Amino acid sequence: MKAVILAAGYGTRLQRDLQNDPTGRFKSLIGIPKPLLPVGHSALISRWIAALENTACIDGIFVVTNDLYYQIFEQWAKQFTVVKIINDGTRCNEERLGAVACLQLAVDHFQIEDHLLVIGGDTLFKEDFSLSNFMDSFLQLQSKCEESNLVLSCLCKDKETTKYGILEVDEDLRVCAMKEKPSPDETTSRRANAPIEVKDAPGNFLSWLISRKPVYIHQISGRFDVGNLSSYIECDSYFHGKLKDVNNYLK
Template sequence: MKAVILAAGYGTRLQRDVSSDRSGRFAHLVGVPKPLLPVGRSPLISRWVRALTRSGTVDGIYVVERLGAVACLQLALKHFGIQDGVIVIGGDTLFREDFSLGRVTQKVSELQERSGDSCLLLCYRCRDEETQKYGILEVDDNLRVLRMKEKPRPSETESRRACPCFYVFSKESLPLLDAFLEEKKDAPIEERDAPGNFVSWLIPRKPVFAHEISGRFDVGNLPSYLECDVYFSEKLQDDKSFMV
């Protein structure tokens, strides 16, 4: 299995907050892309590279920094000739200590023993008022994903399963990227850029399942970044085994 880290995000909201701050405390964050933000003593993306390497779950890590997210994934697959299952990771995403790459890959193995083209998404419980910020997964009793609703109002779905940018795509599902981009070639960029749009399109075409975790860290604005930084600076119990 390979890992592709989507690292093109610049962080407009965060940079706006940093530029507006008059204390000077955050001047070192000016112009820093989100994957390179210091989180504790390490850049955010370094924590993923370290965890992926230590866990032994992948035999290749690729970082892509241009085009839209879906096009970035397609670029990596074609440029590097990837013909394997792929873990796609948002370069601005980190999870809490209950997350384990080992458990994720074990779950994928179990699913693919039953159906070799199965894919896996993560999800965590969000509050009612947060549904309009995320893609929300609706699942059946076996955690098979029935659909993903993009930023629905709370009244539009009973689900509170938010889906972060961490997807495990089977190798059988990846050729569908070409079909998706061809179908969306004349659509507005927001309909073909976000990886969640491909996930929504994939769900009725391949078996896709959900794996629950307790939550994620968001570095979208300055308060959420500071919460993340404090956690990794002061609260993380075992840095060496984190996410492994």
């Protein structure tokens, strides 16, 4: 299995927040791509690499970034023997390809004909998430049907359904439908997936996939999606004070 980490975003909201932060506490983070932001005592993306290197199923890790940050990622990747970087060729947010196109770029460039583990480069999970458990669940599904897919989902509150794509599942946790940011009375499900955006639209791909292949959910308690300064502070605080077992995180 190969892992593709999507890291070609420009972090425009976060960079704007950093520039406008009156405290000046986070001035040193200006110009750093979100996946390379320090959370606790390690870069966000490095936490994923540590877990992936520990997983016997993964034999290739590919990171998709943009031309603006390409050299920074190349320098970071020198510490890892299994990580390869690909440049999507864009220089600004208006040129960005989007998540699905970046994923296809990696598949084509590295001629991937294997199972794919797709990871958002600005996303981490709570300590109860286990990559090995997730992989075991995927392999169990594969043993029954080789066309099965597995996605992560967490429960949201009633008032939060309008923020996410909501996955409706059957008794086997197979996804039957995905509703884009529905009101609470439009669905009884509270199983949230990442919000769908027009350009960065992995949710659109998931909607397409559901009608063609078996897609199941793997429940998690929550995630950190670093999009602005407040979400970064929340994530960083968790890894400074609440993470109990640093050595086994994500594994």
